[in-house]
Amino acid sequence: MTINILAILQIVVSVFLVTGVLLQQRGSAIGSAFGQEGGAFYGSRRGMEKKIFWATVTLGALFVILAILNLIF
Numbered sequence: 001m002t003i004n005i006l007a008i009l010q011i012v013v014s015v016f017l018v019t020g021v022l023l024q025q026r027g028s029a030i031g032s033a034f035g036q037e038g039g040a041f042y043g044s045r046r047g048m049e050k051k052i053f054w055a056t057v058t059l060g061a062l063f064v065i066l067a068i069l070n071l072i073f
Contacts, residue, residue: 003073010066017063020056024049 046054 002067003070006066006070006073010063010070013059013063013066017056017059020052024056044045
């Protein structure tokens with residue numbers, strides 16, 4: 001039962017992780033992921049971009065932890 005829950009959690013986390021990675025496009029605003037064009041401005045992450053970045057980092061760490069737990073159990 002625990003193995004099934006861990007596997008399902010890992011699949012859900014992986015879907016969100018892929019989404020978070022795809023939303024990050026270097027050199028443009030978040031709107032470019034949805035078809036808008038932007039200039040080649042490289043600045044620091046602010047606002048929503050910063051939140052998506054840290055959510056992606058957290059999801060990546062959670063994915064690794066779930067993978068290790070799947071190996072142990």
